[in-house]
Structures are given as C-alpha cells and as structure tokens.
Amino acid sequence: MGEFGELVNLIADAVFPPLCLSCENILGENEKVLAICGECLGRFEIGNGFFCPICRRRLPEPNVTCHNNARFVLASPLSFENRAVQKIIHLLKYRHITKAATPLAFFTVFYLTTISSMRSAGPEDFVMLPVPLHRSKERRRGFNQALLIAREIQRLAGMLDREKRLPSFTIESDVLARVKKTASQTKQKNRDERRRNVENAFVLTDKAKIERKNIMVVDDVFTSGATMGEIAKLLKANGAVKIIALTAART
Numbered sequence: 001m002g003e004f005g006e007l008v009n010l011i012a013d014a015v016f017p018p019l020c021l022s023c024e025n026i027l028g029e030n031e032k033v034l035a036i037c038g039e040c041l042g043r044f045e046i047g048n049g050f051f052c053p054i055c056r057r058r059l060p061e062p063n064v065t066c067h068n069n070a071r072f073v074l075a076s077p078l079s080f081e082n083r084a085v086q087k088i089i090h091l092l093k094y095r096h097i098t099k100a101a102t103p104l105a106f107f108t109v110f111y112l113t114t115i116s117s118m119r120s121a122g123p124e125d126f127v128m129l130p131v132p133l134h135r136s137k138e139r140r141r142g143f144n145q146a147l148l149i150a151r152e153i154q155r156l157a158g159m160l161d162r163e164k165r166l167p168s169f170t171i172e173s174d175v176l177a178r179v180k181k182t183a184s185q186t187k188q189k190n191r192d193e194r195r196r197n198v199e200n201a202f203v204l205t206d207k208a209k210i211e212r213k214n215i216m217v218v219d220d221v222f223t224s225g226a227t228m229g230e231i232a233k234l235l236k237a238n239g240a241v242k243i244i245a246l247t248a249a250r251t
Helices: 002-015 083-093 098-114 135-141 145-160 191-198 226-237
Strands: 073-075 126-130 169-171 176-178 202-204 214-222 243-250
Touching: 083 098, 083 145, 083 214, 083 243, 098 145, 098 243, 126 145, 145 169, 145 214, 191 226, 202 226, 214 226, 226 243
Parallel strands: 073 243, 126 169, 126 214, 214 243
Antiparallel strands: 176 202
16 A cells, blocks of 8 residues: 555544444444444344244254245344344445445354354355346446445455355356346335245346356345245256355344
8 A cells, every 4th residue: 555545544534534334433443344343343143043034943954944935044144123233234225335345244254154054054165146236226326235245255254264164155246137127125015015026037147157056145134035035946947056045134
C-alpha cells in the first residue's frame, strides 16, 4: 500500500471512523476486520450441526434427513430471530453495505469448522453455487449478496481452517441462472405461493460442472425453503450427488 496509502487510511478513519455494523459504536483497531465490536460479537449465537429443511430438526449427520422428500440438508449458523443478524443482512441487501458480507461469512466458516462430520459430508470437494438474482435485480442492486458471501467464505476458510477440517470450495457463479423475474418471496402469503413464485425460475448453463459433484448452494437467509427446493430439484435432475443449502441465517 505504501506510506501514501496508509496516510489516506489514517485520514479516512479520523474523518469517517469505522462503526460497528450492529450498534454503530466506533470500532477498535482489532475490531475493524469483522466490522463488529467485541461487545456485539458475543450476541451472535452460532448453532451447530445440520438441519432438516422441512421441519428444522437438528440432524445427527448430513447424510440423513427427517423427510424422504427432502432433496438437501440445511447448514446455517445464525437465527434470523436475532435482531443483530437481521440488521446486518438488511445493511447488505438494502443499504448496499458490502462489508456486511464479511461477518456473515466469518460466522458461517466458524460454524462449519465446528461440525465434526463436515469433512465426511462427501468424498469430493464442494462446488459452491450462489443463488442467482435475476439480471435486472442484480443490475439495480449492483451486486449479488449470495456471491459476495460465497467469496468471503472461500477466502476466510483458507485463512481460518488451519486443521483442514473443511473440504475445498470452488465457486461457480455462472452455472446457475435465474431466468424468471419473480416477485419478492417476502410478499408471498404462504409456502404454496412461494413455491409457485419460483417454479421454473432457474436453469443450468453448464451441466458438466455439477454432474456427479457435491454442491453447496449459498444464500443469505433460509425461510420457507421454496427457492432452495426449486434449485435442488434442478440440480438432482442433472446429476448432482449431495446438496447442502448453506445460508448465513435461518428463520
């Protein structure tokens, strides 16, 4: 960066001091990496284990689900009931504060490294597919939050997983495309409406990159599971082996 770059950063911090994404207090030097202060950090309760995507029951291992019709298992470290979690995701998606992807990815990587069965989730490494936005929505927002989180997960996993408890993640951001301009899932009244809203909304652009592969589908929040279910159906029909829905939070 050089002396000039360091001077610019010092001036920027003095004029616009970095604030905690959660409480908006000024961050200490060691707190800037995650953009969350130490006090707020303790308010994020990280779960463990995998979950059934239908009943949300905790699963003993990722190879077993409570329901035979579940095409995937859910991996999610945070509860969306937590107000701090809600705020950070809101900042990312609607205030366009992209640095909010870093703490979400950090909690996700930490969560994955604590799951002893993660390495046994499959014999191969994982292809990571961010849930795509329709091109018009991504153009308005300026980015895809799922892709930002996926990239941060990949980066932080390389830094934090010193004991090599995790498989490697290869991000494929162009394999899955959203071709249907769907309404917001939050505006749908029930599970059936959410399912119909995303029906046939996605296509694969390169089957070879997911065939006979283990897949992690990355998103910010898991709610009804309609979007993940539609994607998992498409992936299974095209030869995917194991599918894990990896989201920062779950409702």
